[in-house]
Amino acid sequence: MLDIIVCEDESHQRRQMEKIIGEALKGFNNGASITLSTDKPEAVLEHLEFFQKQSFIYFLDVHFGTDMNGIELARRIRQVDPHGYIVFVTSHAELTLLTFQYKVQALDYIVKSDTLTLEKKIRGCLAAAFEGFNTARVKDKEEEKIITINSADSLIKLKLDQVLFFETTEKEHKIRVHTSTEQIEFYGTLKQIEKQVTSDYYKPHRSYLVNTKNIKSIDKKKLVMYMVNGETCYISLRYLKGLIEKCSV
Numbered sequence: 001m002l003d004i005i006v007c008e009d010e011s012h013q014r015r016q017m018e019k020i021i022g023e024a025l026k027g028f029n030n031g032a033s034i035t036l037s038t039d040k041p042e043a044v045l046e047h048l049e050f051f052q053k054q055s056f057i058y059f060l061d062v063h064f065g066t067d068m069n070g071i072e073l074a075r076r077i078r079q080v081d082p083h084g085y086i087v088f089v090t091s092h093a094e095l096t097l098l099t100f101q102y103k104v105q106a107l108d109y110i111v112k113s114d115t116l117t118l119e120k121k122i123r124g125c126l127a128a129a130f131e132g133f134n135t136a137r138v139k140d141k142e143e144e145k146i147i148t149i150n151s152a153d154s155l156i157k158l159k160l161d162q163v164l165f166f167e168t169t170e171k172e173h174k175i176r177v178h179t180s181t182e183q184i185e186f187y188g189t190l191k192q193i194e195k196q197v198t199s200d201y202y203k204p205h206r207s208y209l210v211n212t213k214n215i216k217s218i219d220k221k222k223l224v225m226y227m228v229n230g231e232t233c234y235i236s237l238r239y240l241k242g243l244i245e246k247c248s249v
Helices: 010-028 041-050 070-080 093-101 115-142 190-195 235-248
Strands: 003-007 034-038 056-060 085-089 108-111 146-150 155-159 164-168 174-179 183-188 201-205 207-212 213-218 224-227 232-234
Touching: 003 041, 003 174, 010 034, 034 041, 041 070, 041 235, 056 070, 056 115, 070 085, 070 224, 085 115, 085 164, 108 115, 115 235, 146 183, 190 201, 190 207, 201 235, 207 232, 224 235
Parallel strands: 003 034, 003 056, 056 085, 085 108
Antiparallel strands: 146 155, 164 174, 164 207, 174 183, 201 207, 213 224, 224 232
């Protein structure tokens, strides 16, 4: 799912964008929605911290009434969401070149004008983002993903769809990978592994990186998930909502 985030400090403009985007989304019929609309750039970053490894379409103003401007916000978004789609909607056409200097790879730079032009531009950006996102998903499914594990005795290649989860061990910088048939320990960190796995993976706890396709059930009260082979992993409360949404995709 590719949802939308709006960050605009002028309330009238923000409501206008919400209305335009909401109407445009009805034409795509893909379940996408505005999950955050705010005048605070810090709220966007907090939202991204909660929804780990999920990409969004961002409609950002350039100037906010805060210390952080929209282009700086975009730069920080790129650090956690490298595949998201950033669109600047602003009355400051002269700042277009700054987006290139900051290397934020914006999808578009829309200059605020009449409502009809704004609607056309926003609809076009949504169409381009959804098309790009769907193409990338198809490509990911077509490519068989493999991770190489360098254990003490051998070099092992594992299909990522067959992995249940990775977990930290008592030994520093040592990871244990679980499949339905074996467990293998090797040196590394979950942060390193996160960069190699597919979008099916989610980190519900600082000690686990889980293949959500191999989750059998989630106990929301006990904050425990059960894998298809009966093994369990813990869930941090702050990541429970994100896990449930990931499993619902």
